[in-house]
Amino acid sequence: MSLAEAPFVGNASARRVHGFAAGSTALLVGDPADGSHLAEAVAELGLVPQSVSGGSAGDVLARLAREAAALATSGAAVPLTVFAADLRVSAVALLDLVDRPSARTSVAIAGPHEIAKDPSAFTLIRVERTQRLVHSVGSARHVVSAPNALAVGALLVAPEDVPAAAQLWAAAADDPWVDPALDPFDLALVALVRGGVSVSSVPLGPYDVRRGAGVTVGAAGSPWQQRLYGASRGDDGFFSTFAVRPLSRRLTAFGLAHGWSPNVVTVTSLGLGVLAALLTATESRAAWVAAAVLLLSALVVDCVDGEIARFSRRFSALGAWLDAVGDRVKEYALLAAVAWVSVRRGEPAWLLATTAMALTTMRHLEDGAYMDRTATSRSHLVPDRLDLGPARDLGPADAPTSLPGAVSRRASAVSWAKRVAHMPIAERYLVLALGLLTGSTQVVLWAITLTVAGALVWSQGGRTVKALLGSDGYERDARRVDGRWSDLDHETDLGPLARGAGRIAPLPFTASVVGVGMVAVCAWFIDTGRLPRVAVVLAVLAALVVGAGCRPSIEHRLGWQVPAALWGAESLLVLGVAATLPGGGQWCAYAYLAAVAWHRYDVLYRLRDTGSPSASWVTAVTLGVDGRWVLLAFLVATGASMQSALAWAAVLLTLVYGAESAAHWRAWLGREGALRSEVARREAEV
Structure with missing residues (x-):
């Protein structure tokens, strides 16, 4: 059983020994x-x-x-x-x-x-x-x-x-x-x-x-x-495990044999997804069928990049970031195309598409923050440290000392059902593809909105109940220093106004819940056209209260909810503004939130893959989520053209966020180049 044992998979480069432990x-x-x-x-x-x-x-x-x-x-x-x-x-x-x-x-x-x-x-x-x-x-x-x-x-x-x-x-x-x-x-x-x-x-x-x-x-x-x-991931959802991965492994074998790189595969998947969105925008029934096939094909190809990386051990933070961001671009481009067609058919659907995007982003922000919380809350657990004399370790005296038994069919079925309820990417793409086959824009948008909303209630609701009951095993990280920013603090996207309030007049964390509620009331005032000046006051108060309650570092038992809650508040406000616009002009709300969502995902995935947040000047230039609340409420109160305001804001936010992200990855690529040179040297030694 050697490296030279056939049948092989991939070419010699894919099977190469990199030599990281060579000579040891x-x-x-x-x-x-x-x-x-x-x-x-x-x-x-x-x-x-x-x-x-x-x-x-x-x-x-x-x-x-x-x-x-x-x-x-x-x-x-x-x-x-x-x-x-x-x-x-x-x-x-x-x-x-x-x-x-x-x-x-x-x-x-x-x-x-x-x-x-x-x-x-x-x-x-x-x-x-x-x-x-x-x-x-x-x-x-x-x-x-x-x-x-x-x-x-x-x-x-x-x-x-x-x-x-x-x-x-x-x-x-x-x-x-x-x-x-x-x-x-x-x-x-x-x-x-x-x-x-x-x-x-x-x-x-x-x-x-x-x-x-x-x-x-x-x-x-x-x-x-x-x-x-x-090389296939072991924690996939039901549809991915039983339908997508068997196909992707065959394509991965072909790609490994022909020298495909993970990043090229990622870009190819992105291209297929964007092409599916373009075909959807044509409104042709045949094009929609082709778009459904292309969307699922993009899903299969999307699995290949990770399988190639794991097989060949060629890992890249940029590749992981591209993969994650590309998934969101494909998904949201398709939602936009469906909404565009719906408007042409006389069925305005930009609000529904925007809601679907907002819920999906909220789901991801909550999930990412919860995973960070879980890791942090278990950081106090340490291996059982003792000398060799005691026969038993430091575990509970009544703990079992044998391996767990086989999983029953019932337990396995429940586990798979829970995975489906979380609506991972493969299940969402399947819902979108099946919706496209119906030819109905309303079916597509309502199906994805309701399923994602259900997943959000299931996951976020269940986690919240466990947190409130104290049954989730959460413990404060004793190593944290008050005032020192954690990943969660970077993910909030709070701006200068809120941060200033937190430094001057700190309040309990529960005050932030009141602040988010104020934004919801502000959105209602804007939607109904009532008391626009009161809406401005509410937005300012909400920014101050949220900032005072969410000062670094956030360690409350429910603190992981903050990034998703603040995103949800901004989405509600934008939806309230969009509701006052004509149906055909509501696209600007989708564009605005898509630009902000890009930044939210960018920060989330960069922290995960590189440990680096966005530059501090970004929230100052873009005002942060709290500053944008105030600005939107002020523009509505002054009678500004909100369609133009949202459209221009989307352009400016995209330019700022995109420029900062590009600068980060350009610097990262320079460091990565040095690492690749070292890998090549080790391979030559082997």
Whole structure:
């Protein structure tokens, strides 16, 4: 089972070893089961295999400690890899552990339901899923509370952790509690985790693996075919998992064989989606059928870029950003095209299309902020740190000590139903495509609006109830410093007016709820044409109150709702303004909110992919969400042409947001170029 085992997938470039761990020592600990197989596999990856066997577990750990200490003092910035000598696995299966950029100390794991035979042959562990960190490790002597995964027998120690590993292994070798008969790999991993080294978990994937009598269930085919199957994301929705991914994997195999790059595939998917929108705008029934096919084709192609990136380990923050933003452009362009056709048919639908876009964006902003909140609220959880003496870890005394059983059909069905209820992208595209086949603009827009609204109520409502009941496990991050901005604070898009109020007259977080309510009342006044001056006063008060209640850093139990709530308030205000315009002129509201949505997504995805928010001057120039509330209310009160105002605002906002985003990515590409040069150098060495 080597890199040269056919049938292959992709060309030589797609299967290339990048050499991120080239030249590092691979320590094969314990007694090998079948000779030189593992040594040959790791040698193909550019590692230098070295057997560490014979003697007791303490003797093996002492040798591990000496090797790690020698590496630490050598000054070589290479990782140290450790393998159970009886592990039988393809070199292809080890690529994600030892041959990817920015590798942290990690261990390859398998899920409990991936084991076909004798799970006791593998190392029992507990992984904190949000952090993806190993919190506890078992051995023949050490018990794991609530185990949920298995370490297959492959460990990579990052260069910065090698000195600590040397000390911990040396201490473990002399520990009187160490049983000489323990598996040395298990003991080495127990020593690291209990000693305080952060060990990440890397899912092995659908490969054939043996360790002693233990066997995992691999996908059909050669290791490269198994890698293609594993390149599909494992957390997709129902339609994507059972309909889209089987098609995308075939296209991915073709693309890998012909040297496709992920970013080119992303742009191709975007082009197909935009073409679908253009065909929709023609109003021809045949064109609408073609648009439905193109939209679903764009969805299939959209899966290919990520599969190529995961297969070849060519990851890019720009690629991830392009993929996410491109999805929104395709979706919102189609909504605009349907609304355009509806107006031509004498059925004004810009308000409905704008509502659909606003709800979809609100859903994404809420989801992104909630994921950040979940990660932050679980940051206080740390691996069970203790010495090797205690047999049991620090988990609850009544916690189970065996792996969870098989998932029942009922539980599986409920899980899939919940995924569908969240309306992920594949389900939304399916709704749009089926709507296009009806030829009715109203069916398309009402279907997507109602389904997204239902998903918003389901997800946001359920999370809010759990938060209010205190049953969501949320805890304040003790490491946060008041006044220091978090990702959530950047995602609010609050401007100078609100920020100034927060510094001068801080209020409790609940005041921001009142502020959002004021904006809703302001939108009602504008929609009905009543008391325009009062609407201006309400907008100003809302900006001040929201700013005073949402000062950095936002840590309230419901704080994750702020970005979505502020976006929703601005959308309500714009919809109120648009309702006063003639049906054919309401497109400007859609254009305005589309420009703001671009910025919201840009900030959300840049924080996720690069950790960098937008430049601070952007909210000053664009006034922030609060300043735009006040400006819109003021323009309405002064009798300005709101169609022209919204249209020009859309243009100006697009220019400002686009220019700042382009500058950010231009600077990022310069740094990325240096990294690519380093990768090319390592590949040449291998």
